[in-house]
Amino acid sequence: MSKAAPGRGRIRRFLVRMIALGIIACALVISLAKLALPWLAAHPEVVEKKLSAWLHTEVKIDAVQSDWQVRAKLKIQGLHIGDARNSGLNIASSELELDPFGFLPGRHWVQDLTMLGTQLTLAQTPTGWTLDGLG
Numbered sequence: 001m002s003k004a005a006p007g008r009g010r011i012r013r014f015l016v017r018m019i020a021l022g023i024i025a026c027a028l029v030i031s032l033a034k035l036a037l038p039w040l041a042a043h044p045e046v047v048e049k050k051l052s053a054w055l056h057t058e059v060k061i062d063a064v065q066s067d068w069q070v071r072a073k074l075k076i077q078g079l080h081i082g083d084a085r086n087s088g089l090n091i092a093s094s095e096l097e098l099d100p101f102g103f104l105p106g107r108h109w110v111q112d113l114t115m116l117g118t119q120l121t122l123a124q125t126p127t128g129w130t131l132d133g134l135g
Helices: 004-042 044-055
Strands: 059-068 072-081 089-098 110-115 121-125 128-132
Touching: 004 044, 004 059, 004 072, 044 059, 044 072, 044 110
Parallel strands: none
Antiparallel strands: 059 072, 072 089, 089 110, 121 128
16 A cells, blocks of 8 residues: 555545535525624614615615525615615615625625616717606
């Protein structure tokens, strides 16, 4: 028996242990995210702060519900983006898709913001184009 065989066995066991630890760490992160989602729904001010930072403008939310089917989502009722007194954007219903691994470098907590049930009209006027239906 050669002396290289015991060394390969140790490397193999090390790699198997690292893969197992990686799988356990991913499961732990997803479990913590599932626990945090209802807390976020109960604290819309935290969601407002994160969205404000992401969009670089003021954001107000009327109500939030959590949902985790395939992905982590927050269902938002009454999303107000920008200055509501002037020309802010009011969205009646929307969904915010979150990344449970958003804490990792190069990733973001917010993956997608989807407007639900919105009908837009693009019309050409003598002064240019207008978009109606956003608020």
